[in-house]
Amino acid sequence: MSKNKRKRVKIAVPTQLYESIKDNAENIIHRGLLTLKIQCLEEEIQSLEKRIEYLKRRVRELPSDIKREEGMLNELIEDQKKLETLLYGKRGN
């Protein structure tokens, strides 16, 4: 069946429910689906907002974190040099 061709579908609805909606079923179902889509979009938006908020916070924090880590790395490199000197003597000797 081609994508554009309309397909007739059967919907399993409990009798009692069917009786209550049968006069306006299409409209009710359409509105239901639209409401559902709204809920989904709202959830997606909320999740995007949370992600953006997290990334913004990290972008603010990362420069100072990097600076701190660079300081630590330099300290470790200094230690490494000292240890090499202590263990193997000065290079070139």
Place this chain on the structure above:
Amino acid sequence: MVKIKLKKNQKTVYVNQNCGILEIAEKLKFSVNYAEFVQKVIHFGIQSPCSEEQLMQKIKELEKRKKTLESELKKIAMQFTPLESKYVGLRMQISKIFNDNRIQVFHLCARQLPGSSGKGNATNLIQKYVEYSRSLWL
């Protein structure tokens, strides 16, 4: 958790209800892969105080908002990614050098120290790395 495919933009969404539906939404350009979902959809339809036009309008607004947020996310991700890579790279480098230094310190502990001039330095380093290792083990 029910998985629903929205055919129009090929998005997949997850919905908490487990009610009844067959492929009701085909002509409304929705493709739902879970038959029992129909009751929930009907419930939404009955409960909704808005008209179809109002709902469509709301969807348009939300889609617009979503697009704006997606573009904002893309921009912020472009700032975040290089910073995060640099940070992770530094952490890995630190971890490697720290472990190398720790091993060197153990070598230092295991051998007789040369001359008294190096003793202070060696003691400080041994203390630093051994103390840290001890804190890891305890």
